[in-house]
Amino acid sequence: QKEVEQNSGPLSVPEGAIASLNCTYSDRGSQSFFWYRQYSGKSPELIMFIYSNGDKEDGRFTAQLNKASQYVSLLIRDSQPSDSATYLCAVNSPTQAGTALIFGKGTTLSVSS
Amino acid sequence: KAGVTQTPRYLIKTRGQQVTLSCSPISGHRSVSWYQQTPGQGLQFLFEYFSETQRNKGNFPGRFSGRQFSNSRSEMNVSTLELGDSALYLCASSGGTSGGPSGTQYFGPGTRLTVL
Numbered sequence: 001q002k003e004v005e006q007n008s009g010p011l012s013v014p015e016g017a018i019a020s021l022n023c024t025y026s027d028r029g030s031q032s033f034f035w036y037r038q039y040s041g042k043s044p045e046l047i048m049f050i051y052s053n054g055d056k057e058d059g060r061f062t063a064q065l066n067k068a069s070q071y072v073s074l075l076i077r078d079s080q081p082s083d084s085a086t087y088l089c090a091v092n093s094p095t096q097a098g099t100a101l102i103f104g105k106g107t108t109l110s111v112s113s
Numbered sequence: 114k115a116g117v118t119q120t121p122r123y124l125i126k127t128r129g130q131q132v133t134l135s136c137s138p139i140s141g142h143r144s145v146s147w148y149q150q151t152p153g154q155g156l157q158f159l160f161e162y163f164s165e166t167q168r169n170k171g172n173f174p175g176r177f178s179g180r181q182f183s184n185s186r187s188e189m190n191v192s193t194l195e196l197g198d199s200a201l202y203l204c205a206s207s208g209g210t211s212g213g214p215s216g217t218q219y220f221g222p223g224t225r226l227t228v229l
Contacts, residue, residue, distance in 0.1 A: 034214050043203055043220040044156070088156065092216050098161045098169035099144055099207045099216035105155035 006104035093094030117221035138206030
């Protein structure tokens, strides 16, 4: 059973702090990794993707990938109350044809002003 | 470029009925995937269609089925509805030229299905 694990949270951080969200996956063959943000009552919105070991930065967001440890993380710098949402980690399933993604159950982030 | 659209946005059905949900992908995208999201199970993959063919299937009973048309629009059908089918059904399209990995999926707003 291929799995993606995330701490459900809630993760609470004050405004302006760095929020660190973590994800582990079980399939060593996975090659593409995605972070989605989902506001309550809305659909998931793509924030970032990463497929090479190391860091990838986009504005206030940094994705980090360590394939040896099967670990993906998302850092949010200068957290804002508008960042309060559930963050979903998703991993591709290389043993299946197509573009199916396996999702973690998400980490709820709460940013207090 | 318009995003993924799904209709209807909300549905209320009773047990035993059937339902059909529709999804129109982003223009140029040929892959459409369907997911079920519930508070307890999170996002679970139902199936994926590419060029009118089912390319991948998740672990759901045969009551869940789908199809894709030549214009890449997709429908999913759930027959003999059960209370446990109440969920948010999400459609995602991929295969455009966004520059990301080929599997990058973009979600529609979802259809909220309530089974009474």
